[in-house]
Amino acid sequence: MDKILEYMLEEDEGFGDVTSNSVIDELDEVNAYIVSKDEGILAGINVAKELFESRKVRVLFHLSDGCEIKKGDLLMFIHGNARDILLVERTALNLLMRMSGVASAANKYVNLVNGDVIIAGTRKTQPAIGKYDKMALKIGGADTHRFSLDDMLLIKDNHIAVVGSPLDALKKAQKNASFSKKIEIEVETLEDAIACVENKADIVMLDNMDYGKVSDVLDELEKRGIRQNSLIEISGGINEDNIGDYIGLGVDIISIGGLTHSSRSLDFSLKIDK
Structure with missing residues (x-):
């Protein structure tokens, strides 16, 4: 056992x-x-x-x-x-x-989005039983996201604070990480989102951006012809009442920490x- x-x-x-x-x-x-x-x-x-x-x-x-x-x-x-x-x-x-x-x-x-976007959990799980929280997410039809820190690279605000900028952090990761690991980076501004997509991060997470800012990012990516470079994930402030608005924007992934920390x-x- x-x-x-x-x-x-x-x-x-x-x-x-x-x-x-x-x-x-x-x-x-x-x-x-x-x-x-x-x-x-x-x-x-x-x-x-x-x-x-x-x-x-x-x-x-x-x-x-x-x-x-x-x-x-x-x-x-x-x-x-x-x-x-x-x-x-x-x-x-x-x-x-x-x-x-x-x-x-x-x-x-998962039922609210009706297959139009991936619903994912986060690592905001109960200490020691994260594997069971992740198992429950999968049973419920959601994506587990990362099980642990070695699953993939996820460059967050504190990594960026040490390095200096999202783009610098992304380039260092692309240089030093194994080809076998996907690289995701968290951004908070339109400019950083564009730069990271132009440099082909596997996943760009728009962190705590409201509907208008997410829409601006996606519009700009389409105008520049680089939307296909990266998957776009959004996280923060998404709930049952507003999730439908974000689905129509064309994001790829919505991650919700509350699935495991507040259910x-x-x-x-x-x-x-x-």
């Missing part, structure tokens, strides 16, 4: 589940089920299965990641030692609820059925 999952269980168990060990006989076996008290997209069911099976609890039935769920739906049915089930319960539910919340938020935005967890519950 993943070491992160092992740590989650160890952290919750401490020196032992004193409640269950005090009131439940050691050999008691029960049936139990996880039920949804919410609606959205299910994500993390295989992770929950792995957690229960690590304690030799049998998973007799479960729905599939990516399916739509509603209040009252049976998500998983299990059988095993009562103490073991209750030991795993909170860890499994916490991760399952969070992942389903991230997947549901991602799916909502509401769905509400699930585990019940014993002795």
Whole structure:
């Protein structure tokens, strides 16, 4: 089992589940089920299965990641030692609820854009469980963007602050990075966007630009005949109310940090059925 999952269980168990060990006989076996008290997209069911099976609890039935769920739906049915089930319960539910919340938020935005633009997450994930946040994004239909710092080059404002200018940073990256790594650069002005596209950055991110500024950049790229040089990503200030405006501009990617740092967890519950 993943070491992160092992740590989650160890952290919750401490020196032992004193409640269950005090009131439940050691050999008691029960049936139990996880039920949804919410609606959205299910994500993390295989992770929950792995957690229960690590304690030799049998998973007799479960729905599939990516399916739509509603209040009252049976998500998983299990059988095993009562103490073991209750030991795993909170860890499994916490991760399952969070992942389903991230997947549901991602799916909502994916449906809003209807395939006209890529919806992507960011690295604004929960510490230590970023891989599960990314897994949830993918289940919800969004692009994961970078998993870690070694996936691709993403030159951000602090890199530029050290180097001096976006164009200088881009040229250094193109000189020093492996051919196998894409280079993305974050810009905040029309002039920097034009310069980086002219110099063929793989992706140019228009950071925190409003509708008017994004429109100006794209218009200027078309006028100069260089729009095809780079993918154009926008990030910052995009929400359910204004995302439709940006789709019509012709951007390629919309990245939304809120999918992982602010999504509401769905509400699930585990019940014993002795």
